[in-house]
Amino acid sequence: MSNLSALKERHEQRLRIKRLMISVLSQGLILLLLATALVFNLLDNVSPTQYLFLMFTAVITQSCFWLVFKTNLNLRFNDPSLTLLQMATAIVWFSLMISQLPDIRGSLLLLYVMVMLFGIFQLDTLEFVCAGLLSLVCFGAVILFDVVRINSGMTIQAPALNISVMQWLILASAQAWIALFSSYVRRLSERLKKQKDVLKSSNQKMQHAHDALEQAMQQLDEVAGTDDLTGILNRRRFFEEAEQRLGDSERYCATALCMIDIDHFKSINDRFGHQAGDVVLERFCQIAANCLRTSDLFGRYGGEEFILLLPQTNQDSGVKVSERIRQAFAEYHFEQLAPGLHLSLSIGITLHRWSEPLEATIKRADEALYQAKRNGRNQTVYQSGAERLQGQMTPKSS
Numbered sequence: 001m002s003n004l005s006a007l008k009e010r011h012e013q014r015l016r017i018k019r020l021m022i023s024v025l026s027q028g029l030i031l032l033l034l035a036t037a038l039v040f041n042l043l044d045n046v047s048p049t050q051y052l053f054l055m056f057t058a059v060i061t062q063s064c065f066w067l068v069f070k071t072n073l074n075l076r077f078n079d080p081s082l083t084l085l086q087m088a089t090a091i092v093w094f095s096l097m098i099s100q101l102p103d104i105r106g107s108l109l110l111l112y113v114m115v116m117l118f119g120i121f122q123l124d125t126l127e128f129v130c131a132g133l134l135s136l137v138c139f140g141a142v143i144l145f146d147v148v149r150i151n152s153g154m155t156i157q158a159p160a161l162n163i164s165v166m167q168w169l170i171l172a173s174a175q176a177w178i179a180l181f182s183s184y185v186r187r188l189s190e191r192l193k194k195q196k197d198v199l200k201s202s203n204q205k206m207q208h209a210h211d212a213l214e215q216a217m218q219q220l221d222e223v224a225g226t227d228d229l230t231g232i233l234n235r236r237r238f239f240e241e242a243e244q245r246l247g248d249s250e251r252y253c254a255t256a257l258c259m260i261d262i263d264h265f266k267s268i269n270d271r272f273g274h275q276a277g278d279v280v281l282e283r284f285c286q287i288a289a290n291c292l293r294t295s296d297l298f299g300r301y302g303g304e305e306f307i308l309l310l311p312q313t314n315q316d317s318g319v320k321v322s323e324r325i326r327q328a329f330a331e332y333h334f335e336q337l338a339p340g341l342h343l344s345l346s347i348g349i350t351l352h353r354w355s356e357p358l359e360a361t362i363k364r365a366d367e368a369l370y371q372a373k374r375n376g377r378n379q380t381v382y383q384s385g386a387e388r389l390q391g392q393m394t395p396k397s398s
């Protein structure tokens with residue numbers, strides 16, 4: 001058995017024991033009510049010995065069930081919950097009790113109905129009908145037992161035969177009604193289950209279609225070289241152009257590289273929807289583009305992360321450009337999404353070292369970006385290769 005199914009089995013076994021505890025509690029409650037009635041002398045025909053006998057049989061039967069569940073013996077049966085067996089035991093026990101309490105027999109018939117409720121979701125129609133018939137047979141046996149004892153000359157307190165027969169008929173009608181009701185409930189729950197499965201599989205199909213569409217759009221973007229949503233360079237084209245620019249650059253000419261990430265962008269999608277997220281991305285690109293020179297390279301690195309290559313830019317100028325973008329974006333009011341909504345950026349910046357691979361520069365800028373996130377976001381962090389220097393930091397609440 002795999003770990004997962006063992007875990008599931010343990011969980012179900014715990015549920016079965018919980019269900020047993022509910023039945024123990026119900027029986028305990030009935031015994032408590034009986035004890036109260038005895039203490040207040042409301043039951044003339046029940047002796048303490050009879051009461052103790054009822055209690056003893058209840059304890060014995062429920063302990064047996066508890067042991068069976070605890071030792072996992074129940075797993076050998078077709079229905080490991082042993083619902084039918086538990087119901088049958090309860091029916092026999094209630095019949096025993098009913099036979100001893102002729103004064104309140106009419107009201108005690110409710111207990112049979114109560115037992116049937118335990119099986120509504122667990123038993124199939126045939127098992128349910130069998131349980132109902134067992135209750136009728138047991139109650140019939142109680143009436144017959146009274147008749148036999150009266151005919152053999154014993155003086156016992158028992159309802160008149162016609163009343164008993166009437167009670168039996170009422171119980172039979174109630175059980176027939178419950179059997180019909182339970183089969184209706186079962187059919188309904190099976191229908192709901194089927195509908196849920198259909199819904200699940202069509203959701204999966206839609207998800208596959210959505211993924212395929214997204215993949216196709218990504219491939220189109222790749223071919224076009226620009227990002228479909230924002231219109232700036234896509235990752236592949238940015239790399240191609242950046243490699244070329246760095247290859248052509250003079251040894252002593254500084255080039256800065258920035259990684260830019262919109263803070264808490266996921267929460268924008270979650271709060272206002274994916275389309276609102278797209279609007280933010282587009283707006284960010286427009287704001288950033290307005291802060292750049294035509295010679296700067298601006299690309300979408302992926303998701304809500306953007307990349308900037310600033311040729312002929314040293315540390316001071318690079319940090320200034322980053323801060324200009326960060327501040328312009330922070331000042332923008334996204335009132336179409338929510339009144340008073342301002343968003344922020346975290347930016348990591350570094351200088352490209354002559355002849356180092358582009359990936360190494362990006363890695364350093366990325367580290368600076370994560371430092372900016374760790375510092376609390378809404379800021380620019382500069383990282384040179386050897387030491388880390390924090391750039392402008394003007395945290396602004398969004």
Ligand SMILES: Nc1nc2c(ncn2[C@@H]2O[C@H](COP(=O)(O)OP(=O)(O)OP(=O)(O)O)[C@@H](O)[C@H]2O)c(=O)[nH]1
Nearest residue numbers: 261262263264265266267269274275277278303304
């Ligand atoms: N609307 C929209 N969302 C996107 C797009 N691409 C990626 N995303 C979403 O961007 C979110 C990125 O979330 P995270 O990586 O957790 O980052 P974050 O919420 O900004 O958190 P921090 O970076 O730690 O501040 C994910 O929910 C992606 O689904 C896109 O093109 N449009």
